[in-house]
Each structure stands twice: as C-alpha cells, then as structure tokens.
Amino acid sequence: MGEKISWESEFATALNRAKAEGKEILLSFHNPG
C-alpha cells in the first residue's frame, strides 16, 4: 500500500489489461521535464 504507481507506457498493453481486468484506463499526458 502507498507504493509508487506502476505506469504502463504502451497503449496496447493498457488496453489488453483493461479488457482482462475489467477496469478503466487512466491516460496521463505529462511533461517529464
């Protein structure tokens, strides 16, 4: 609990996980600086 978020970096992977796990995707566009 309270650990760092494990972000996916590939859209296709996120879609596959969303379908498999029945969850919605949070797509975060950021400026990595």
Place this chain on the structure above:
Amino acid sequence: MDAVTYPDSKVSDFIETKMIPLQVPYNHQPLSTDFNVQWTPTLVILDAVGKEHHRTVGFLGPEELIPSLLLGVAKVHFDLEQFDPALANLEALLAGYPKSDAAPEAIFLRGVSRYKSTHEAKPLKEAYELLQAQYPGSEWTKRAYPYRLL
C-alpha cells in the same frame, strides 16, 4: 502531478487498485494527436476499447483527483448504460468527497442515472433540490434548473 499528487498514498492506492494507469509524454505520437492534447497535465479516462469518456486539464491535488477519477469511471459506465456501477461510483464519490469540485456534477449524473434506470422523474427533481440546497452557485445547479418543475 508527478511531484505532489501521484506520490500521495491514497491516490496511488486508488489508481493501482481501481484503474489501469498509462502515462506518456505530452508529445507522444500518435496518442497526443489522437487525443488532441494541447496542455499538461491532461488526464483522460478511457474504456476498455480506448474510447474517451472524461478528461481534465491542469493540476489536481490529491483531494480532487480521486473524486475526479470516480466521476470519470462513473461516466464510462453511464455512457455504456451500465447504471448500477455508475451509481456505485457516484455514491462513493459523494460519500467520501462531498466537498470536492466533482460533487455537484456527481449529484446531477446520479439523478440522470436513476431516471434512466427507473424511468421515474422524481430523481431528477431530487437532484435539483439537493444541488440548490448544497451547491447553489454550481453550474450543475443551473443545468438541473428545469427539473424543479417535474
């Protein structure tokens, strides 16, 4: 967001448990173009086929991000006419974050979800009355104004 909001333990727990987190640079191609991203941070809530249902632009602190995500997830279910899970997420938002900026829209969407699932007008009028009582200055109170006559 990366420095303040995402490291918050409640935020990271919520995102890890409830969502599939995907983060890309603002200029990522093709996603930046596909989702017409013009500023950061931009957060987009997608369903399992990649369709957008909710977005926010600009910084959100921990106390506002979780209710915004709950609203986004509720919108996914609402758009897919899955009213029970939509209502469950809206109730969680309103129970846990009643003072958040997302709360008035959640009351509005809860009223509409109840109406669409029951075909009774009463929830719409109740939504307006609650908005008028608790959030009289909200744009969602104005949008619900016609429901006072139901």
